[in-house]
Amino acid sequence: MLKNQTIAVIGAGHMAGALIGGMVKSKLVPAKSVIATRRGAEALSELQKKWGVRTSTDNKKAAAEADVIIVAVKPQMAKKVLEELAGTIRKDQLVISVMAGVPTAAISRLLRVDAPVVRAMPNTPCLVDAGATAIAAGAHAGEKDLARAEAVFSSVGLCVTLPESALDAVTGLSGSGPVYLYMAIEAMIDGGVKMGIPRAVAAKLAAQTVFGAAKLVIETGKHPAVLKDEVTTPGGTAITAIHVLESKGLRSVLIDGIEAATNRSKELSKLFEA
Ligand SMILES: NC(=O)c1ccc[n+]([C@@H]2O[C@H](COP(=O)([O-])OP(=O)(O)OC[C@H]3O[C@@H](n4cnc5c(N)ncnc54)[C@H](OP(=O)(O)O)[C@@H]3O)[C@@H](O)[C@H]2O)c1
Secondary structure (H helix, E strand, O other): OOOOOOEEEEOOOHHHHHHHHHHHHOOOOOHHHEEEEOOOHHHHHHHHHHHOOEEEOOHHHHHHOOOEEEEOOOHHHHHHHHHHHOOOOOOOOEEEEOOOOOOHHHHHHHHOOOOOEEEEEOOHHHHHOOEEEEEEEOOOOOHHHHHHHHHHHHOOEEEEEOOHHHHHHHHHHHHOHHHHHHHHHHHHHHHHHHOOOOHHHHHHHHHHHHHHHHHHHHHHOOOHHHHHHHOOOOOOHHHHHHHHHHHOOHHHHHHHHHHHHHHHHHHHHHHHOO
16 A cells, blocks of 8 residues: 555654654565654664665655655644645645644644645554554545555554544543553552562563453453453452452542543643644
8 A cells, every 4th residue: 555655754753763663564665665854863874774764854855755744743843844844745645643632734734735634643552563543534634545544553553543533532541541551560560569579570470461461352352341250259369459449449540540631632732723
């Protein structure tokens, strides 16, 4: 689908680096079809060495020769970079944005062109090919544009399509989600240490437990409540812990956290309203 296309990646930092790695490793596109840009020449040279991609410090030049332009600068740089690209981006090019909280309507307005725009909300596990990304079509994007964007994000993990109105909730759930689980892993490590397990061993056991539980949910397709019920022996240890976790509000606190992050994402998006 992207085989003969050139992809410009504007703002080749952490997230974009993961996407470049995913696209090249999965042979979605040949390395030479990718042009990565950022201001730091040294970091570009590292990207070139690592993945064999072309690099440039000239955003306009890179965008002009691409079929697909992935914009991955920080949201606070969005206005500057999109205004710089206005006049360069054409209607026949696809723009994919990973910038959190920047609506497709604002991207089109700043680019001053009705080019198709697909907005994505990935997460950092994209760095280890285990990302969870939701993509949404802007007003001028169609099925073929979504399919090209899906190919990009599927090269670094799971990719789902949703209406753009759901992307704030995706930010609250999977975009910010790794952080909640880092906190859970850290707390589980402390729990293990408190009960006498050496910290380094507790760290391995806690992380592997979260990984294994997620893998079981994904691979069996079973509802998490079914998996939970399967391992709760009457009068046993798990049900004793469940009672404590329920009485301390573990589930409610996670739901509240996702709600708060979603609302914060909505507030931040307002900065880009016309
Ligand atoms: N990290 C996440 O978990 C996550 C999740 C979802 C979405 N996102 C989104 O992904 C985007 C990037 O995040 P990140 O964590 O990858 O940040 P990052 O590592 O700071 O990457 C942004 C890159 O943009 C480059 N840049 C800044 N100004 C530029 C300009 N004028 N022209 C070209 N490049 C420029 C910077 O490099 P130089 O300083 O060398 O120019 C930097 O490497 C953000 O919009 C964020 O909302 C991130």
